[in-house]
Amino acid sequence: MYSFIKIGGFALGIAACLLIALYTRHELSYDLNYPKAARIYRAIIDWGSPDTRSTYLPAPFADALKKDFPEVEQAGRFSDSQLFGAGNAQVRRSDKEENTYEEGIILADQELLDILQVRFIYGSPAHALDRPNTIVITKRKADKYFPNENPVGKTLILNDEPKKTYEIGGVIENFPETSHLQCDFLLSLKGVEFWPGEQTHWLATNYHVYILLRPGTDAAKFQEKLSTAKQKYLVASAQRTGDKGIIELFKKVRLEIQSLKDIHLRSSGINDKLTYGDIRLVWLFGAIAGFILIIAAINFINLSTARSANRAREVGLRRTIGASRNSLIRQFLSESLLFSFLSFALGILLAWLLLPYFNTLSGKSLSIPWNTWWLAPLLIVSAAVIGLLAGLYPSFYLSSFQPIHVLKGNISHGNKRSNTRNILVVFQFATSIALIIGTFVIYRQMKYILNKEVGFDKEQVLVIQGTNTIGDRLPAFKKALLQLPGVSNATISDYLPVTGTKRDDNLFFEEGKLQENTQVSGQQWVVDHDYIKTMNMHIMAGRDFSPNMPTDSQAVIINQTMARQLGFKNPLGKRITNTDKTWSVIGVIEDFHFESFRKNIRPLCLVLGSSNSILSVKVNTADMKQIIPSITSVWKDFAPHQTIRYTFLDQRFARMYADVQRIGQLFSGFALLAIMVACLGLFGLSAFTAEQRTKEIGIRKVLGASVSNVAVLLSKDFLKLVLVAIAIASPVAWYTMSTWLENFAYHINIEWWVFVLAGLMAATIAILTVSLQTVKAALMNPVQSLRSE
Numbered sequence: 004m005y006s007f008i009k010i011g012g013f014a015l016g017i018a019a020c021l022l023i024a025l026y027t028r029h030e031l032s033y034d035l036n037y038p039k040a041a042r043i044y045r046a047i048i049d050w051g052s053p054d055t056r057s058t059y060l061p062a063p064f065a066d067a068l069k070k071d072f073p074e075v076e077q078a079g080r081f082s083d084s085q086l087f088g089a090g091n092a093q094v095r096r097s098d099k100e101e102n103t104y105e106e107g108i109i110l111a112d113q114e115l116l117d118i119l120q121v122r123f124i125y126g127s128p129a130h131a132l133d134r135p136n137t138i139v140i141t142k143r144k145a146d147k148y149f150p151n152e153n154p155v156g157k158t159l160i161l162n163d164e165p166k167k168t169y170e171i172g173g174v175i176e177n178f179p180e181t182s183h184l185q186c187d188f189l190l191s192l193k194g195v196e197f198w199p200g201e202q203t204h205w206l207a208t209n210y211h212v213y214i215l216l217r218p219g220t221d222a223a224k225f226q227e228k229l230s231t232a233k234q235k236y237l238v239a240s241a242q243r244t245g246d247k248g249i250i251e252l253f254k255k256v257r258l259e260i261q262s263l264k265d266i267h268l269r270s271s272g273i274n275d276k277l278t279y280g281d282i283r284l285v286w287l288f289g290a291i292a293g294f295i296l297i298i299a300a301i302n303f304i305n306l307s308t309a310r311s312a313n314r315a316r317e318v319g320l321r322r323t324i325g326a327s328r329n330s331l332i333r334q335f336l337s338e339s340l341l342f343s344f345l346s347f348a349l350g351i352l353l354a355w356l357l358l359p360y361f362n363t364l365s366g367k368s369l370s371i372p373w374n375t376w377w378l379a380p381l382l383i384v385s386a387a388v389i390g391l392l393a394g395l396y397p398s399f400y401l402s403s404f405q406p407i408h409v410l411k412g413n414i415s416h417g418n419k420r421s422n423t424r425n426i427l428v429v430f431q432f433a434t435s436i437a438l439i440i441g442t443f444v445i446y447r448q449m450k451y452i453l454n455k456e457v458g459f460d461k462e463q464v465l466v467i468q469g470t471n472t473i474g475d476r477l478p479a480f481k482k483a484l485l486q487l488p489g490v491s492n493a494t495i496s497d498y499l500p501v502t503g504t505k506r507d508d509n510l511f512f513e514e515g516k517l518q519e520n521t522q523v524s525g526q527q528w529v530v531d532h533d534y535i536k537t538m539n540m541h542i543m544a545g546r547d548f549s550p551n552m553p554t555d556s557q558a559v560i561i562n563q564t565m566a567r568q569l570g571f572k573n574p575l576g577k578r579i580t581n582t583d584k585t586w587s588v589i590g591v592i593e594d595f596h597f598e599s600f601r602k603n604i605r606p607l608c609l610v611l612g613s614s615n616s617i618l619s620v621k622v623n624t625a626d627m628k629q630i631i632p633s634i635t636s637v638w639k640d641f642a643p644h645q646t647i648r649y650t651f652l653d654q655r656f657a658r659m660y661a662d663v664q665r666i667g668q669l670f671s672g673f674a675l676l677a678i679m680v681a682c683l684g685l686f687g688l689s690a691f692t693a694e695q696r697t698k699e700i701g702i703r704k705v706l707g708a709s710v711s712n713v714a715v716l717l718s719k720d721f722l723k724l725v726l727v728a729i730a731i732a733s734p735v736a737w738y739t740m741s742t743w744l745e746n747f748a749y750h751i752n753i754e755w756w757v758f759v760l761a762g763l764m765a766a767t768i769a770i771l772t773v774s775l776q777t778v779k780a781a782l783m784n785p786v787q788s789l790r791s792e
Contacts, residue, residue, distance in 0.1 A: 006342075038120045047261055062207070062334065095160050105144075111139075114133060155173060206237075261574075302680065302684035318402065319406040332682040335394060340390040347385070355371060428724045431610070432725050436729055438670060440736035440757060441736060444753055451751045459540050460538065465622055473642055509524075544591040559589070689772065718777055725765055729766070
């Protein structure tokens with residue numbers, strides 16, 4: 004039993020370490036596949052206010068860097084702005100009629116390919132995007148649209164628009180999973196101008212800029228020099244507008260650079276629309292793996308020292324017949340190494356069996372690199388080192404027994420009251436309780452997010468994508484849907500209150516007050532007359548858009564945050580402008596969450612216009628199995644060559660927090676594992692305690708002690724240790740989880756009962772574990788234990 008606990012506990016700890024090591028290795032390997040990764044940086048603009056760091060820069064910024072800074076070898080751009088056709092589209096071959104919805108579309112310079120040096124399968128790496136209306140696609144899309152052929156020179160059509168016909172200039176390898184940049188279609192920016200003068204406009208920021216520095220360049224000193232570019236171009240362009248507010252805004256700007264290798268793990272707080280990891284989580288999971296392994300090693304040390312009495316006579320006899328202490332140390336270390344190698348073998352097997360489940364929890368596609376040259380030596384060395392470290396203290400402790408004392412029976416009862424052993428048990432349960440508390444807090448935050456009133460109704464809203472290919476018949480499609488039983492409302496707008504849909508940042512002012520430095524940064528969403536009704540938003544003042552009022556084309560509805568930041572006490576009738584257009588405020592809607600709960604609600608205005616890639620349908624029936632085929636049938640009448648693509652708004656909202664759900668699942672898994680390993684050790688110690696006190700229990704029962712009296716006697720010492728662990732774990736867990744919750748602008752408060760519940764769970768598990776042995780010992784017939792007396 005004791006050997007099983009030692010090996011099993013070690014194996015669980017090793018399996019956890021291996022899985023987390025795979026996760027850590029994966030997270031730390033991002034963007035190392037690019038040959039010149041050490042010299043590649045991306046530009047960042049900091050607008051001087053909280054949460055305003057961004058990677059979106061003006062179109063001419065890349066050319067200015069190459070022109071003014073000799074340290075810059077190359078500078079390239081890409082745009083993921085959905086305003087310019089990036090993000091997603093319906094795609095088909097020019098000789099086919101069937102459209103397919105595709106995501107991962109960006110507009111890029113040839114220079115971006117030159118900087119990243121992505122490997123080409125077909126086409127010329129030097130000229131793939133240097134002509135207008137060309138496109139580079141990944142191998143998986145080439146296999147999808149042009150199986151078993153070289154597609155270079157052939158054409159694709161986007162969104163059923165002949166003017167969006169692109170000639171394929173090359174096929175590249177798929178971007179690896181460990182690349183922060185994930186796309187399948189790269190449209191050429193050559194000759195593109197989204198409005199007259201856009202490519203020389205310094206006050207519009209829509210491009211990510213990547214920089215390749217020359218060898219030997221000091222990145223920190225180069226970043227300091229970027230302030231000259233700010234003054235020369237950004238501030239100078241603002242001054243030409245004569246707008247005091249814009250001038251002051253650009254004076255506060257700071258330009259920075261970020262290493263390519265830092266993007267995935269060190270981009271918290273940067274607006275770049277990317278999904279990335281967090282170095283803090285990597286360190287946290289690494290620490291958890293270490294703690295679980297330490298807990299397993301503690302079991303080994305505790306059981307080895309606790310059972311010292313069982314080996315005391317062996318040590319005494321060996322020493323009496325001439326064995327040296329060194330030889331005994333070698334013997335016990337050899338035993339420890341044997342346990343370690345057996346545990347590693349079992350741990351590797353467990354890791355392999357648990358890997359699919361771990362991949363599901365972590366959202367990764369990890370695999371054990373069996374074929375790498377370093378894996379076997381690393382595992383062998385690790386097994387040896389861990390075996391030596393875990394066996395070091397027991398070996399020196401056991402070999403230190405003096406023969407004369409041992410053979411006289413002076414330590415026949417072992418070291419039952421070892422303070423060291425108690426400290427190690429407290430450490431085990433403190434770690435487990437902290438993980439349980441963390442799991443409770445994460446799940447409560449997730450429940451808060453998904454159930455909090457968000458200011459709109461996300462339930463039973465069907466979001467149909469790719470509706471722009473219907474063209475002029477889209478209003479008729481909407482009208483046909485509204486005639487279906489079960490459909491209450493519908494709206495055409497690409498701007499939805501979930502991430503992954505269109506966004507349009509602007510600076511807004513009250514008309515006539517542009518010189519007063521009262522600009523507000525906010526969102527401008529293009530919607531139709533039915534948007535507010537379909538999303539069931541609440542109008543706090545004024546009215547909704549009306550199709551019977553032509554003047555509403557010059558009207559705007561703003562949210563409470565915009566009204567407050569513009570200083571409007573009575574917003575109705577006020578006129579606001581973004582310098583390009585001016586509107587009259589006809590309504591104020593209640594604030595609603597249109598981004599993650601990690602961010603505060605930003606200013607927002609709704610304007611009437613055309614934004615026709617998404618149609619959202621509000622369904623008022625619970626019979627989804629019936630309404631979806633009806634909607635699909637109507638879709639086929641309008642788009643026979645395009646498969647309908649739809650999602651539900653509440654599902655898309657929940658996906659915004661998929662990372663939080665994964666963290667919660669991982670925490671619960673780690674907490675369960677830590678509790679299992681700790682309970683294995685506790686089970687072994689309680690069995691040993693019961694074994695050592697067998698005669699005492701027999702005497703107590705003869706004198707009238709009940710089974711419950713004996714069980715409490717054997718359990719109370721362990722319960723005291725768990726209570727100490729609760730006292731230690733609670734403040735540590737409170738601090739850690741309070742820090743984590745600071746990532747959310749809207750979050751729960753950590754209530755006292757969370758700590759009580761976690762403590763009760765740990766105490767209950769500990770008592771049940773100990774009771775298996777204590778009750779067994781208490782039920783034993785005292786005649787058997789006292790027979791030798």
